[in-house]
Amino acid sequence: MKVWKESQLTQLSGAQEIKSAYEMSLNLVKNMGFNFCAFSITSPTTGTHHHKINLNNYPREWNTKYENEHYDAVDPILAHCHDSEVPILWQEECYSKTPRLWQAKKNQGLNYGWSQSVHDRNGLCSMLSVARTHCPITAYELYKNLGYAIFISRHLHGLVAKDLHVSSLKPATVHLSCREIEVLKYSADGKTACEIAIILRLSESTVNFHIKGAIRKFGVNNKIAAVISAARSGVI
CATH class of the missing domain: 3.30.450.80 (Transcription factor LuxR-like, autoinducer-binding domain)
Known part of the structure; x- marks a missing residue:
């Protein structure tokens, strides 16, 4: 040098x-x-x-x-x-x-x-x-x-x-409900809202309600982005 x-x-x-x-x-x-x-x-x-x-x-x-x-x-x-x-x-x-x-x-x-x-x-x-x-x-x-x-x-x-x-x-901590976490975990496994509803014994509309809640809390635009955000933050 x-x-x-x-x-x-x-x-x-x-x-x-x-x-x-x-x-x-x-x-x-x-x-x-x-x-x-x-x-x-x-x-x-x-x-x-x-x-x-x-x-x-x-x-x-x-x-x-x-x-x-x-x-x-x-x-x-x-x-x-x-x-x-x-x-x-x-x-x-x-x-x-x-x-x-x-x-x-x-x-x-x-x-x-x-x-x-x-x-x-x-x-x-x-x-x-x-x-x-x-x-x-x-x-x-x-x-x-x-x-x-x-x-x-x-x-x-x-x-x-x-x-x-x-x-x-550090990103602000996102507090998800137990149901929202469950729904995101199954979504990460590729399950549809209908399939998740059967597994959790919920209505499909309830599953979609929890998905929308997670999307809103993470400030993203869709379910996939919510799953990615949850994985990055260690929630799932």
Whole structure:
């Protein structure tokens, strides 16, 4: 490793404030051969509020357009990072369903880049992206710089995480009735409302009443989502 990398990594590891740490990360990323660096993190909290940080040196016009066009709702890179910690290169095929977004990025000089995420047990999900205007990113370059990018993303993620109360990151506890839990358990096994009614010796309308109750309490839209939420929260 070159001396400048050792020096910058050491300096970054000592940073205890997110904005100064981001500035150090930006300098490191530029020395790695990239023009742009973006770090964002969002945490769902109890209630309706969210804790969000979005730091980048993207063109101001791009940030404005991204927000005004609500590109976050259709961004395939963002969707990937929400689901996986595997790094993803910005390639045209990733944007096959959103060609306007792909062209808009290129128009702003965000031609070549990659993104990666960090997920933690408290529900925090962060995303680090590096990008440049010229020169495609080769597999070798990605491999060579991946360790540095992982260090940056985990350090920035950690700085934000330590400033948030763990209790505010955990979803609100959902209190289900015994019947609602029973119905969700059988639903998870693939039983229909009619089958569950026979097993529990209830009417089908009563089973559907309990299903609707669980859906309402979890704040989801259907039975499958309620079952998934119940499994994730350890209720079933």
